[in-house]
Amino acid sequence: MASGYLLLVADLIGVAVFAASGASAGVAKRLDLFGVAFVGFAAALGGGILRDLTIGAVPPLAFADWRYATTAVLASVAVFWLHPRLNRVRRAVLLLDAAGLGLFTATGTLKALHAGVPAVGACLLGMLTAIGGGLTRDLLTGEIPVVLQRDFYAIVALGGAILITVLDRLGVTGLVPLVTAAGLMTGVRLLALYRRWSAPVAVP
Known part of the structure; x- marks a missing residue:
């Protein structure tokens, strides 16, 4: 029960952060309050909605559990008023x-x-869960998605999804390996930001 509660809290923190990212993009495009909240909602929950629809989990968690949508909207509205x-x-x-x-x-x-x-499909869905919101955010604000241009983001997500799948197939389950894999992805992402890593780009 405690581990499930901790995962829920961590999940909602992630929703709030991704919503803030989407809302910030909406503010930069000078959208109104509804537009900022909508982009924030899509950025926070778009990937999870896509995953749930793909695997037939309906209604998606974003609609079935009011805490997810509420967290996304509140975080977006907060960004609208506090962005300076x-x-x-x-x-x-x-x-x-x-x-x-x-x-x-x-x-x-x-x-x-x-x-x-x-396994292969699960890895792709795991990656899309993490980056789908950012893709939706950029498309809604008229930008080429950052994860397709220069950011070392989707690669980290795909690598992490592969690691999770391998651990699951080996029977290594539970909260500890889940948190360890998530922590490893977090560390690689932060290192990529610090080192300014990016995927190769074709030279014209």
Whole structure:
């Protein structure tokens, strides 16, 4: 019960951080309050909705559990009103974003595996759970998705999803390996930010 509660809290923290990311993009595009809240909601929950629809888990968790949608909307509205002050906590937001990436990848992959999705498909769904919201955010604000251009983000998610799948196939289950894998993804993401790593880009 305690571990489930801790995972829920961590999950909602990830939702809030991704919602703040989406809302910030909406503010930068000078959207109104509804637009900012909508983009924040899509950024926070878009990947999970896509995963749930793919595996037939309907209604998706984002709609079945009111806490997810409420957290996303409240975080987005907070960004709308407080965005001038957010630059002061940018490092904290980046840290939480990296943690959300690790957690969403891990939980998304496991949910797909437990739904009977084959290993390769589960890895892809785990990655999409983590990056789907960012893709939706960028498309809604008229940008080429960052994860397809320069950010070392999707690669971390895919690698983490593969690790989770291998551990699951080896019978290594439970909270400790889940948290360990999520923590490893978080660390690699932060190292990539610090080192300014990026995927190769084709030279014209």
